[in-house]
Amino acid sequence: MRALVSVSNKEGIVPFVQQLVDLGVEVISTGGTKKVLQDNGVKVIGISEVTGFPEILDGRVKTLHPMIHGGLLAMRDNESHQAQLAEHGITPIDLVVVNLYPFKETISKADSTFEDAIENIDIGGPTMLRAAAKNHKDVAVLVDPSDYEGVISELKESGKVEVATRRRLAAKVFRHTAAYDAMISNYLTEAVEEKHPESLTVTFEKKQDLRYGENPHQKAAFYQAPLASEFSIASAEQLHGKELSYNNINDADAALQIVKEFKDPAVVAVKHMNPCGVGTGATTVEAYRRAYEADPVSIFGGIIAFNTEVDKETAELLHELFLEIVIAPSFSEDALAVLKQKKNIRLLLVDMNGAGVMQSRMVSVRGGLLVQDEDQFGLEDATVTIPTKREPTEQEWADLKLAWKVVKHVKSNAIVLAKEGQTVGVGAGQMNRVGAAKIAIEQAGEKAVGSALGSDAFFPMNDTVEAAAKAGVTAIIQPGGSIKDEDSIKKADEYGITMVFTGMRHFKH
Ligand SMILES: NC(=O)c1ncn([C@@H]2O[C@H](COP(=O)(O)O)[C@@H](O)[C@H]2O)c1NC=O
DSSP states (O other): OOEEEEEEOOTTHHHHHHHHHHHTEEEEOHHHHHHHHHHHHOOOEEHHHSSSSSOOGGTTTTSSSHHHHHHHHHTTTOHHHHHHHHTTTTTOOOHHHHHHEOHHOOOOOOOTOHHHHHHHHSSSHHHHHHHHHHHTTTTEOOOOOOGGHHHHHHHHHHHHHHHHHHHHHOOOOOOOHHHHHHHHHHHHHHHHTOOOOOSOOOOOOEEESSSSSSSTSOOEEEEETOOOOOSSSTEEEEESSSSOOOHHHHHHHHHHHHTTTOOEEEEEEEETEEEEEEOSSSHHHHHHHHHHHHHHTTTTTTTEEEEEEOOOHHHHHTSSEEEEEEEEEEEEEHHHHOOOTSSSOOOEEEOOOOOOOEEEEEEEEEEEEEEOOOOOOOOGGSSOOOSSSSSSHHHHHHHHHHHHHHTTOOOOOOEEEEEEEEEEEOOOOOOHHHHHHHHHHHHHGGGGGGGGESSSSSOOOTTHHHHHHHHTTEEEOOOOTTHHHHHHHHHHHHHHOOEEOOOOOOOOO
């Protein structure tokens, strides 16, 4: 039996190859791998002895040779193949152990250059892996050190690697090379700033199996992008509590999107992917109190995201509630001690830096995938006009800004009422706009008086202005652009309401 070993990641390679040699396997190896093995007393044959050719072009060509690929691709039960091997003096290779140049690790380094990335595109390695995987009927192929042990056990037991194992390893290899190439193609596509190319080569790595999906009868898993931003639920560090569920991950992602809207201390409570309470304040505890008081009923069982450190005082208030998850950039030691008293609460640490990096968002539909930029656009990107007679006061501006930041993240049709650093009413996911307004107004009750109303899209009729006015709303922010805008403006003026047009809508379905 002959094996070819050529690995960049040399973890576990010495004991593994030593065991192969002990089992009577003849091992061929490339430069660096050969050196490590020989330095550790493992007997190996250099690749050049087999190819009769030196490794050239700084290692760009070392295994790319018919003496190697003939040995990998020849079918053992094909007489013609065997005759050709004999004619050219090629020895079959039965086991391939290869892992690739560290492309991902290279491009992850802050100081890596384009040239570093190009040099770390492995050519010979994938070629061997693919050849061996194609010919898995006769060849076993290992790309992952965690498979070394299983193969040694099979060799010890039966002197061969079982067919089922060879097939499983071959499938793994093609997944691996496809993911490797996806990373390279994405890197180069980004480098030439091509936005939505003719084919999309995405790759994700499994982070965890989930107990179930949205419902217990749905199987599910969580995959993360190979270069996931630090500011993401995929990169969160769990400090405490039960494993995250499918719904937890979705909700936590929604909470993070909202909290990143704010520079000052802000707290966001999320239920079923909609914010039920958002509070801002001079301190963390003040922001939390406002988020809680925004809707003390819905917050029960919620997901809470902070953009500041959670301190002891805030932790004690959180401790009074049943909460699924608390997310923050940091927790003080004494806050952690308080929160950890509850066994099941999940505490997540998320690096809030890099929050502004634009990401693509994808949602699957049956038979396809929709891809779009994240909606990272705020009031600073909008063309703000004030069509009403009255302009907002300073306090109204503050409330309008809060309503606008939050309504963007509420399922459409969405209406948010905000007042003095707090959302006071959230109407989410309604099939007509005035319906969303009525829900938000009802929830706000007395607090609707003097509040600001944000609407994710324009008013098709003046009925929302009418409902808002009757509830005591004094300021409105909405995109404008309806053919019936004039009706809404007139109605606002009639009630002395100030109205801001943004020219930019924020649908969220
Ligand atoms: N060009 C070739 O013929 C070639 N053959 C094998 N490699 C890679 O060289 C690496 C091992 O090199 P070394 O044994 O010299 O440390 C492996 O990651 C392997 O995938 C090659 N390098 C890249 O393309």
